[in-house]
Amino acid sequence: MRNLADIIEELLYGEEGYYTKHVRIGKRGDFFTAPHASPIFGYTVGRFLEREGVKTLVEVGGGEGYLALDILSSTGITVLSYERSPRLKEKQEALLSEYRRTGRWKPVDEFVRADAYLLNEVLDAFPSRRFVFKEGRWWEVVERGGEYGLIPSEGPENYRGPVKEGFTYDETVGLGQFLKSVFTHTDRVLIFDYGYDEDEFPLLAPSGTLQGYREHRVFHDLEALKPATDITHFINFSHVKRVAEEGGFEVVLYMDQTNFLLKNGMLDIFEDLPDERKEEIAPGMKTLILLFRNHRTMYLRRRGG
Ligand SMILES: C[S@@+](CC[C@H](N)C(=O)[O-])C[C@H]1O[C@@H](n2cnc3c(N)ncnc32)[C@H](O)[C@@H]1O
Secondary structure: OEEHHHHHHHHHHOOOOHHHHHOOEOOOOOEOOHHHHOHHHHHHHHHHHHHOOOOEEEEEOOOOOHHHHHHHHHOOOEEEEEOOOHHHHHHHHHHOHHHHHOOOEEEOOOOOOOOEEEEEOOHHHOOEEEEEEEOOEEEEEEEEOOEEEEEEOOOOOOOOOOOOOOOEEEEEOOHHHHHHHHHOOOOEEEEEEEEEOHHHHHHHOOOOOOEEEEOOEEEEHHHHOOOOOEEEOOEEHHHHHHHHHHOOEEEEEEEEHHHHHHHOOHHHHHHOOOHHHHHHHHHHHHHHHHHOOOEEEEEEEEOOO
16 A cells, blocks of 8 residues: 555656656756746846855756756856756756856765755655545545555544545655755755645645646646656645744745745846847846746745845
8 A cells, every 4th residue: 555645756756757857957858937928027036145144055956947047147246056856856966067167066965065955846845645624524545456445534633624525635754854954954945836725625626636747738636646747746835934933944935935035036037138148138038027826935034034
């Protein structure tokens, strides 16, 4: 018997896993992320971090390396990349070789001390377990002999929001441990991801948030659990906030990603670009504003730090 997190772990990070063998991000890939939509995302994030006094940054799960590239090219920040996927590590090495030569970028295999940690769409790529509230109690979805079914369960460990009949919740596995480990290496953490607050889940996603992406096609629920597919779910920002507060951090900022970009000078950065770059960047900037509607930004800082 396996829970969904065991299955997702294997499908994403196993020997033949999506992130081990198949991952392709961007127009010709399986899914889009903000750095693939427009470099202005990285320029704006970079400016924010510089204004926060950040000189060294660890980017976790940086994918193909475009966000690191855009921060490196627009600021003086030194970037270290901690990446789980061997295929994406190779892509980062190729894209960022020039910065490696000058000593402003390098890959790392363990968490190291840095002024800030940056996570763009990383927590949603963690495995998740699926819980269903039915007949007044919790059940968990498991697989046995190739069939999916429900077994009685204590319910999700980290969900403290309201429940109603039929409510399905996909719980990120390992998020708390992971963040605690990040907290021992920095005083600042900047997170971009799609997710909700606890009280929003039953209203906005009563049937769960498990999704798969292959060549920009979306597969919902258990249909997502296929090989060569990016499997993902929405993260619980209320849980992230609790873990942060327990770890001695405070939420300094929490808002829509688009709002964050606009408040932190995206349009001024655009205006300051030479005309030919404006033309190149404008369509992607529009995508960034229109397509990333469920994305939020959370910025955590150590209390008194
Ligand atoms: C959805 S992709 C996003 C990639 C990139 N941040 C971007 O925005 O294009 C998820 C990324 O998180 C990485 N990842 C997932 N779990 C990780 C972990 N525990 N440690 C480091 N990287 C991880 C994956 O390998 C992948 O690079």
